[in-house]
Amino acid sequence: MKVLVVDDEPLAQQRLQQLLKQIDLVTDVELANNGEQAIQQCEKNSPDVVLLDIRMPGIDGLETAQHLSQLDKVPAIIFTTAYDEYALEAFKVHAVDYLLKPVRAEKLESSLLRANQLNQVQMMAIKAQPQQRKNITAKISGNIKLIPINDIYFFRADQKYVTVKYTQGETIIEDTLKDLQHEFEDKFARVHRNALVARKYITGIQKNADGHTYVTIQGCDELVEISRRHLSAIKKLVMSL
Secondary structure, eight states: OEEEEEOSOHHHHHHHHHHHHTOTTOOEEEEESSHHHHHHHHHHHOOSEEEEESSOSSSOHHHHHHHHTTSSSOOEEEEEESOGGGHHHHHHTTOSEEEESSOOHHHHHHHHHHHHHOOHHHHHHHHTSOOOOSEEEEEETTEEEEEEGGGEEEEEEETTEEEEEETTEEEEESSOHHHHHHHSTTTEEEEETTEEEEGGGEEEEEEOTTSOEEEEETTEEEEEEEOHHHHHHHHHHHHTO
16 A cells, blocks of 8 residues: 655654554655645655544645546545544545544554445545535646646637646646536636636626627736627626625
8 A cells, every 4th residue: 555644744744654664564655845846746656545633734735635636536535634524524524534643653554444444436435425626636737736726817618728827827628628617617618619717807898890799808908709698698797786
């Protein structure tokens, strides 16, 4: 069993690493200091289990778990934390277990055995029930970049790819437009079969000389076309602003 330990505290990392080396089931132990590193390493190395701290700088453990649940090979998640108030949220993202620090050796081994019994069918079922994320994961030059949802102007699909336009630029992501609409329906409006626009950035509607209608977006100089099918709903949305 390959295990990834994710914790921003070196002493906590070392202690878990020492405990894991004493468990016969564990064949390999890797370390990550934060959520972004965890996502990167899981994509590259596909660990079987991730021991995940909750309070970390950047994205916390709960959101990291949401991103990990979207990978092709979903690792089992075991949260390790000094705070018990996150237990309910932890199980909402389908954690296998929730261990309070300092982690006891027998509890850790028991959790790993439980994780080992989960098959890939069960893990895929977990993947099918995502919680809403606060960031979108993009691969840029082989590295993982987290794009805050609040910084995104729109998503636009072009054949097999989806482009995300945000405050710092644009990039291609692997999410499908259908999945994005399902997850972020409260934050993004469908304006076209190939586009979702952030509700909070919509400022109005504009028509060009050819009769095509576009949505105008605060802070973004690019217009996004509105299809006839969605024009009525977008007009109502603009009137409510």
